[in-house]
Amino acid sequence: MVQARIQAENFFKWLEEEGDCLQSLMCTPSSKTLEMEYFLKLESFHYEDQQKLIADVQALEQKLGVSACWKEISPEWEAAKKPVKEWDYRKASDKLEGLLVACIFEMTHLNVAGTGYKMHKHLANALKTCSKSIQATINAYNMAAHTHSAGSIIK
Known part of the structure; x- marks a missing residue:
């Protein structure tokens, strides 16, 4: 620590910052989780059994209150794509x-x-x-x- 010129109080500060960071990563809002799940279902819609996915997508649209299905060019799609x-x-x-x-x-x-x-x-x-x-x-x-x-x- 002396050679690197690190003071002991820096460790406590770093530990507190790391705890805050980890705490913020643990808390994902339920609306974000629903949006991420909705995005993943829409993305896999093109590849999987369409009938089951249609029901899943409609259920998520109802929970989110989505009036029009998200498209790849919509801002909601892009906003949900980043956290995924x-x-x-x-x-x-x-x-x-x-x-x-x-x-x-x-x-x-x-x-x-x-x-x-x-x-x-x-x-x-x-x-x-x-x-x-x-x-x-x-x-x-x-x-x-x-x-x-x-x-x-x-x-």
Whole structure:
């Protein structure tokens, strides 16, 4: 801390700011959630069983009080699209973070004294599987980052 010139009170300030940020992320208004759900149903309307989706879309339109169905050119569509893309990006980011932490945890077991040859082989196989999972998750993250304007692509 001394070398980086960070004062102890900064940690408490950062901790409070992080708590406020996490608290704000937890509270999604129900109207926003309904709008996001409505947008997702409309988006999948073109690809899935239309009869069931028509009923779902009509029920959501009634809950939201929508008089005319949203179109891709409507401002409501664009307003609902942004939080959905942000949610996809966060979900991919969280999954990637979880896999990386799990992989690092597995790696720490490799350096533990007393770990036998069979355990090393088992851990090496687990790390290979973890590596493949991470690569697939990075691809999903990159797709989400590409559609989300604030995202950064990992190479």
